[in-house]
Amino acid sequence: MAKNSRSSDSLPLLREVLKDGERTLLEKGISSPAAEAEYLLSNVLGMKRHELFLSFEKEIERGKAELFSYLIGKRSEGVPSQYLLNSCEFMGYDFEVGPGVLVPRPETEILVCEVVEEWKKLTPAGKTDAIILDIGTGSGAIAISLALILAGVKVIATEISPAALLFAERNRAKHGLSSERVRFCPGDLFQPIDEYKGRVWAVVSNPPYVKAHELETLPVEVRDYEPRIALDGGPDGLSTIRRIIDGSAEFLIQDGMLALEIPEDSAEKVVSMTRGAGRFAEVKVVKDLSGRDRILMARHGSGP
Numbered sequence: 252m253a254k255n256s257r258s259s260d261s262l263p264l265l266r267e268v269l270k271d272g273e274r275t276l277l278e279k280g281i282s283s284p285a286a287e288a289e290y291l292l293s294n295v296l297g298m299k300r301h302e303l304f305l306s307f308e309k310e311i312e313r314g315k316a317e318l319f320s321y322l323i324g325k326r327s328e329g330v331p332s333q334y335l336l337n338s339c340e341f342m343g344y345d346f347e348v349g350p351g352v353l354v355p356r357p358e359t360e361i362l363v364c365e366v367v368e369e370w371k372k373l374t375p376a377g378k379t380d381a382i383i384l385d386i387g388t389g390s391g392a393i394a395i396s397l398a399l400i401l402a403g404v405k406v407i408a409t410e411i412s413p414a415a416l417l418f419a420e421r422n423r424a425k426h427g428l429s430s431e432r433v434r435f436c437p438g439d440l441f442q443p444i445d446e447y448k449g450r451v452w453a454v455v456s457n458p459p460y461v462k463a464h465e466l467e468t469l470p471v472e473v474r475d476y477e478p479r480i481a482l483d484g485g486p487d488g489l490s491t492i493r494r495i496i497d498g499s500a501e502f503l504i505q506d507g508m509l510a511l512e513i514p515e516d517s518a519e520k521v522v523s524m525t526r527g528a529g530r531f532a533e534v535k536v537v538k539d540l541s542g543r544d545r546i547l548m549a550r551h552g553s554g555p
């Protein structure tokens with residue numbers, strides 16, 4: 252506990268508790284220690300982050316300070332904050348996450364936004380009964396966000412991991428979506444959904460795309476805590492991406508969209524792979540907020 256002039260049995264002040272947490276995270280090499288400590292403390296206190304700054308000189312109940320210190324200890328070991336709080340914000344919605352499911356990333360929000368932009372280009376007549384396929388849905392963040400944003404679409408989402416599917420189902424229920432609007436299908440990639448061949452307006456996915464030999468170099472919270480199955484993209488990182496590009500064409504309607512999250516150093520390869528499949532036109536890459544190539548978009552049609 253930080254030193255201060257107050258008596259030893261007085262309650263700790265918010266700013267002291269926060270600084271202690273931040274210092275511990277910094278010492279343990281956790282990146283963005285201030286933001287992480289603020290995130291954890293605001294959740295422990297049930298405050299918005301900016302409210303912390305207005306309450307710096309307030310005392311904190313001992314139990315809450317102890318809980319915060321416990322969370323800081325776990326975060327220092329590498330456990331992702333989102334697992335500690337069982338919660339992750341994505342597209343402004345709250346998703347339940349935990350061990351066994353990938354934490355949704357901010358860059359994946361770009362994928363959702365691109366699909367929404369494509370949707371807006373459709374004529375009103377095209378806006379009913381469209382089907383979106385989300386391959387490897389994980390927590391369901393992409394599938395559920397699209398269903399919440401795009402009234403009228405039906406989302407079919409596949410996932411091979413039973414643990415992830417349990418989170419996805421809970422997230423669907425939490426957001427009040429029926430299984431008519433978002434249907435989760437257990438199985439590998441396109442394997443459980445034959446019946447949707449030729450009926451899909453958009454195939455979307457954030458597939459595993461980390462090169463197998465680079466898995467050990469990932470930050471500790473990813474490397475030691477998040478599911479390998481959601482990260483490991485094989486020797487060149489593109490094993491699953493290749494299968495999705497090849498598999499998606501027979502599911503898409505004419506002019507349907509393919510939207511994939513891709514590794515930033517392989518955009519050219521993925522573009523030529525997509526063109527090489529001979530079934531896509533208007534192949535383009537969209538950058539993430541850090542300016543890195545991140546999302547592949549392509550239109551299903553007569554080819555380049």
Ligand code: GLN
Nearest residue numbers: 457458459460461481482
């Ligand atoms: N961008 C993710 C990461 O760093 C990788 C996610 C993925 O493979 N889909 O950890």
